[in-house]
Amino acid sequence: MTRSTMDFGIDLGTTNSAIAVLDGTDARIVKNAFGHDTTPSAVFADRTGRIHVGARARERVESDPANAAAEFKLRMGLRDQAKSFANSGLALSPEELSAHVLRALRANVTQQMGEEIRAAVITVPAAFELNQTDATRRAAEAAGLELSPLLQEPTAAALAYSFQRDEDNIYRLVFDLGGGTFDASIVHIRDGEFDIVNHRGDNFLGGKLIDWAIVEQLLIPALLRQHSLPGFGRGEPTWAQAIAKLKAAAENAKIELSSSPTALIDISEPPLCTDADGNPVEFVHELHAADVEALTEPFVARAVNICHAALAESQLAPEKIDRVLLVGGPTLMPYLRRRLAEGLGIELDVSQDPMTVVARGAAIFAGTQRLPVGPTRPDVSFTVDLEYKPIGSDPTPLVGGVVRGPSGRSLEGFTIELVNADARPPWRSGKITLPATGSFVTTLRAEPERRNVYSIVLESPTGGGERIQPSELTYTLGVVAPAATLTHSIGVGLSGNEVAWLLEKGTRIPARGHEILRSTVRLVRGQSGGLLRIPILEGEHARADRNRQVGSLEILAAEVARDIPPNSEIEVDIEIDGSRLVTTRAFVPILEEDFETVHDLTTERAPDPAELRRALEAERRRLADLRSGARRTGDPAAQAILDALDDEQVVDQIENDVASTEHGDTDAASTAGKRMLDLRAKLDDVEHALEWPSLVELANRVLADAPGLIEEYGDAKDRKRHERIAAEVRRALDGRDAAHLRILVDELTAHLAIMVDRKTGAVVMARFSQLVERRAELRDQALANRLITEGQRAVDANDTERLRAVIRQLLELLPDTDRGSESEDFSNVYKSR
Template identity: 40%
Template sequence: MRDTIDFGIDLGTTNSAIAVLDGGAVSVVKNHKQIDYTPSAVWMRKRGVLVVGSGALDRLDNDPDNVQIEFKQAMGLPDARREFPAAGVSMTPVELSAEVLKALREDTGRSLHEPPQAAVITVPAAFRLNQTEATQEAARLAGFTGPCQLLQEPTAAAFAFGFQNESRGAHWMVFDLGGGTFDSAVVSTVEEELSVLHHAGDTHLGGRNIDRMLVDRLLVPAVERQLGFRDFTRDNPRWQRHFAHLRSAAEAAKIELSQQEQTQVMVMLDRGDGESEMLDVTVRREEVDQLAKPFYLRAIQLCRDALDSANLRAPDIDRLLLVGGPTQAPGLRELLADPVEGLGIPLDHSQDPSTVVARGAALYAGTIALPRIERPVKRGEYSLKLSYPATSSLPMVPVSGRCSTEGEADWSRFRIALNDPERRPAYRTVPVSLSPDGTFTVDVLLAERTVNRFGVELTDPSGAPAPVQPATLTITHQPNEMMGQTVVNTVGLTEADGSFTPMLMKNTPLPASKRQTFYTTSTLRRGDTSAVIRIPVAEGERRRGDRNQQVGVIEIRARDVRFDVPRGRDVEMTFEMDESRQVTVVAYVPMLDREFEAVIDLKQQRIPDEQLLRRMLSELEARHEELRSQVETTRSDRARGLLQRLDDRATVATARDEVTAGRTDEAAATAAEERMRDAQADLDDIEAELRVPEVMERLSDQIEYTRGLVDRVGSEEDRAELADIERRYAAVAQDRDADAGERLSDRLLDLQVVLLRRDGSLDLEVFNALRAMQGQMTDPARARELIREGERMVSASNWAALPDVNRRLRKLLPDQGRDVRSGVQRKDRP
């Protein structure tokens, strides 16, 4: 009987695998064809008859319409469906993934005679909450009834490399390029703890991108040139079957080129009139390397991002751990080894890149105790509640517990010991007496680098053995102790001004929680039934809320409150995430003494339509070129660097290709939307950098003007406020943060209004500003009349009547259509 989960599954885009931890050793469970991995492919020719794995993949050439692959890319999209026309059936990516998991589970049942009820399942490090939730759902559909904890793929790979490795104080980096996703992670082995310091990834970057580029840039032109096919495009229904054949050929060629300099691609293609012709193309390794290089460089940049976030440089890393089939390409390995274009970190490919993630997941599964089924204790039987580490790098660990039974017992006369009869020589602890309340602690010596399975010996006051449950426990010893999981992507809220405030930061250990106080930015009047304070919950790393993925919202409506909530009232926000990445967000309003919980909707993301993507692409390209022109005329080296970084990643060009592919591929459509949102966020940073000089000059003038007002009519409180603003100005100038500068400018304006009102000159300042806007007013004749009236009042020093003139002039201003946001704002904002 197992005490820990022990089974680990790599649910991959291209291939999937399952491994098991037994006796301190990890082995990959072979499928029914005696192969270590199972292709993530499903074929259905007839309703109710479904084939998973290599049997499905073999049908891709002769029946591509009824074979589905690469559905992992569409996980978390509830409107994504894959069709099996011959069977008249459609399935979601979750259902298809469940079939793959079910096949792995059945193979394990045949091989080990125990189909696992629980497993650790890996997901890309960059998977969002909706995608991880979809993976959990797939596990439930596959028949797993026990806990199925999720583990980041690069973390699993690091565990596989780190198990039995005695490196101390080392830093590694995982480079995990799979069939459809890329992940990098910085790993530390300091103080015998194997922990992930930081990670970065792209859920739409993998071998499939290279395959698609090989088809579009090499094979399609060859088809048009050799065979004369017209309108030979992906979105032409006439040729879709041909593109399935070309994709298979491209993948096979790419794999062959890992072993040889060139290969021959030969594909028989139907002309559409019943006749077929052979496409015969020679493909050279250097051609594929050139096409793949932009994707390689993007992966390398993500590695650099992870290093920067961990405050490390490439020379600080001892080795680069290669994971995933595409990392076998010699061109990629040469590029990675280059210290200029690549990373220059020594490469480690000692583990099988196709199964290392499953192995690491099984190792982690060995650290998670299975829930024990507690049955009622009968008279004469004894029950233990135990506390001990499932894994440890220490030679000796304590096992604590409490014994209970039906009725009374003189626990101080009971004794307990642990034994391991299989160890050579056999091992048994010194028996210890229980405390009067039934508690105890026993120190056990671990056999190194193996699974230690101990039997529990409980003896009653007479010295006779007492029946006890559980009767065994398991502790695995390993050189590097694996640390727990972390927050994958930052989760926070979007404030009323559109900025994003992180609450649960990326890489924070799980479980995690944070509480922070905000204030309301508008008054919620009970009688206004349409009034609402809306607090969006989002996931992502960008400073603007709308650049991140919204996952939920809290709405405080007027009909839900007993009395008015004025502007500026406290709202205490609490964010919590458990080890299964379940998120809870609560807003507590002390004035109401009431909590409002967020509605977290992880199924709200939909496949973007082509028209939306085209519009987004047009806006992105236009803004990209506009900012390029501005950068060329600026002296800001930082702005130039940010633009160069965006161009080096080929983000805009990649988004353009994905928009085209998105016509027939829902995963590409989603990738295009995310890529364009990321590019717009990068352009936000460039635009903000270009605004810095103007914002800082304006702030400097405002501070100088406000200082004069404070000297004339300011109080001690006003002087303290100005001093705080000046301190923050220095920080804003150092950080070159234009957005923070704008917020600081607003604070200065508020202070100026207070001082001008106290000085008696505020209304005159407002009148002069309105007089300057006379030409914009909707009724010029009425505006002239009011301005003459105001000038008479100024001449007569009739300050009491001037505010009414200003009010009437403001009504003549055109509607600016400003977006007045109602939500919350941080209390410590500049």
């Protein structure tokens, strides 16, 4: 069969993967060789280097961890994460491991359907960051998929839930909790199309965290009460196999507890491990649903809070949401369903199998993706380029096309007709007479609930049938998925820890952002190691270091034709395609040259344990200070954020992950790093909330003082400028926008100071005294002394112009650290206001 649309969709999951095909209007799973819907995302390499994927590989992760790998999805896009397989000597990166899973899924199709597929839609978590998305694309390529549009998992799920339903103007919340990632998306269905209204997610939240919590908080303590096993813990190489067995047992027990109140863990044959004296260690332990529920609670709380945040951000009350669509294995837990229904107050929709709904949705989306027409067959002399959408909500869609004959032959007098022979009664468009150019437009009539197939019939002016390629097209009535949108803003880091966002969260993609920046330092041509660095950031925070750095655009001294002086314009472009793949470019007008050297856009190291420990201790201290601040002031906004942190047990979770990281667990390091960023941002918010009263007081004081100062020192222009800023200050006060208010108050104060300084020189005088105090630090002492004497004369003569010139020269003599050490700077660009 030759397909005109892609039709195959793959859910490449952390724990399980699946492939589905769109068959008419039915998206169905293609089972694996064992007759299962899903295939564990696990890889085993045998002694000869042969790769095995699926359930057997999954079992090997416990019995033979040195030769098997699982849960590598979240490590895609990270550097230095290759897994070594001891017996075969192979080393495979997370991308290569994923490629093997994709190959296995392709092979299922060949085996079950006799089809070799070269194109399939692949889903990724909406919360995936750019480096992870890019790694997924590379994995698909390595697996022999020439075309692999990426689709966000919640979009796929929503599509499967809505495809053939006739509903209008409703909102739904997709709750997708998988093995390793969580996505919450709000979708709006209207006029046969749906839109992702908002999305929030957490790449480090999923069933496997529950498994680890069971291992660390229930099983290991129980084991150590019975046996003496020195140093037993996660990340310890000696105990890796025993830990892997406990983890697998924990997962199985957790799944069993979804349908029974207790589950027995019995690891006695073969035993779990041997103790220090070489005696076998057997481990038998009964788990109760209530114990596991208590461990699950912080994760559910976090997921529910994320949903509320997504709703609040979109200004949608829970009553506005028709239903919650459940996706992912952990949503099979009765406790989770109860907690979710209570915590959100929205009805749950459990009509689809949560384990396969993403793959089936991906297949539906694949039905909208047209495949390029293959090479023209030798017995065919006419081709047609078609313009139409294979799936849509319009029962009478438009189709356009251009027919081409052999070596530009005129098509004058030819006719074309579209025929749906399977329709009851059969449907024909009627013969359309072509002009010399061969172009035509017509409307189809489509029947619901099936894939309508239209043969394309071409006749010559004498009425003879001609072969044409393609010879048919298909159209299906159904809800269509939206263009993808950005789930994080993308921008560049500026000097001074600021950010310029080029593409905002929610922007429809493909898209392109553009910004004109200026350099902070001089780039000297050919200087060894010299560069201008422009960090590329992904996230939402106004402070640059609260976002993830996904790469950095670098202009190297070795590449430039001439020096780039400070304050030179640099135009930055960021382009993102429909699969969220990014290209960045810097254009330097004075050189008339483009630079595209991207350092590390796709790879980032997992954070270092010692660094994590230091950061955690620092945030703990900050948290304690902020807690007492919140108690003192009784500020409700600050208290609400602190309460949410407590409910989610954020600090304890980070503590656990950091402890595992210290034992060498890189997965835990990534989780801890991500959580730390979130914690910092939350504490920033608390800080802002607490500073609010004093900030308000300051703003009001400046607003009150301003008119008098303008009266005395200013002119009409100053009054105008003041009025503009003052209006913005009032807006920020009304909107409780602390971050913006701080900037505005600074701006207002600076404006007033400059105005007063113009008349009196007061600021210049103050700046000069500061520099005199730092006399000893200045570099050229003889020159410094001369300048200071000259400055004092200027002060005596009340000559502010001369004083300003002296200050400029004195600033040059300050040690480097004060002026920002050049190549060490996080960013070498700023945005002029």
